Amino acid sequence: AQKVTQAQTEISVVEKEDVTLDCVYETRDTTYYLFWYKQPPSGELVFLIRRNSFDEQNEISGRYSWNFQKSTSSFNFTITASQVVDSAVYFCALSEVQSGYALNFGKGTSLLVTP
Amino acid sequence: EAQVTQNPRYLITVTGKKLTVTCSQNMNHEYMSWYRQDPGLGLRQIYYSMNVEVTDKGDVPEGYKVSRKEKRNFPLILESPSPNQTSLYFCASSTYGTGGYTFGSGTRLTVV
Numbered sequence: 001a002q003k004v005t006q007a008q009t010e011i012s013v014v015e016k017e018d019v020t021l022d023c024v025y026e027t028r029d030t031t032y033y034l035f036w037y038k039q040p041p042s043g044e045l046v047f048l049i050r051r052n053s054f055d056e057q058n059e060i061s062g063r064y065s066w067n068f069q070k071s072t073s074s075f076n077f078t079i080t081a082s083q084v085v086d087s088a089v090y091f092c093a094l095s096e097v098q099s100g101y102a103l104n105f106g107k108g109t110s111l112l113v114t115p
Numbered sequence: 116e117a118q119v120t121q122n123p124r125y126l127i128t129v130t131g132k133k134l135t136v137t138c139s140q141n142m143n144h145e146y147m148s149w150y151r152q153d154p155g156l157g158l159r160q161i162y163y164s165m166n167v168e169v170t171d172k173g174d175v176p177e178g179y180k181v182s183r184k185e186k187r188n189f190p191l192i193l194e195s196p197s198p199n200q201t202s203l204y205f206c207a208s209s210t211y212g213t214g215g216y217t218f219g220s221g222t223r224l225t226v227v
Contacts, residue, residue, distance in 0.1 A: 035216075043204060044220050047218075097217075103158075103160070105150075107156065107157040
C-alpha cells in the first residue's frame, strides 16, 4: 500500500502564481519524520525540509512554506510567487520507526513554471 | 565537506556484464541505503544497512547485492544486469533514527 500519496502528478503555473503541492501520508507510528525534496532537471535530490511528528508548527522559509496537519495526515508545501527556477519534481517522503527509518517516497509532483 | 559520493555518475553497459556502483560517505553515519528512481514509480528502496556487516532488503532487492565491510562504503553490485535495471540510482546515508538523510548525486545506469 502506498504510504505517501501525492495526488497531483503534474502542475503548470505561470510565474508569480502561488502553488500548493499536496502530500498525504499513512502511518501507525507515533514517531515519524516527513520530508520534502526537490529534484531539478539536473537530477540531484535537494533536501528542503524535515519535520518530526511531534512538531506541528508550520514553517516558512523565504517563498516556501509547509503546513503539517496530523488530524488529516497531510504535509502540504506551498510556493509563493513561483519562479521559473522552481520548475522541478517535488517528492514528499515518510520515515517511520516500524520500517527502520527507511524513506518512503511519494511518486512526485512535476511542477512547471512558465514565464 | 559532508557528502555522499557515488561513482560513476553515468554508465552504459551490456546485459550480463557484472558491475559495481560505489558509494562512500564521510559523516560516520551508521545507516546507508540504495534507491532506484523510475518514471511514474518514484524512488524505491533496494537495500539498506544499519551498520557494518548488517544489511537487509528493501522493496525491490531482486537482481542486486550489497556489502558493508566498512562504515563509510556501501557498494551496489549488479551480478548480471538486465535492461529492466536501467534506472537512476541514489545512495543515501543517515545517523540512524534521526531521519536526516544525505543523498549522493545519483548514477544513471543504462543496460542495453
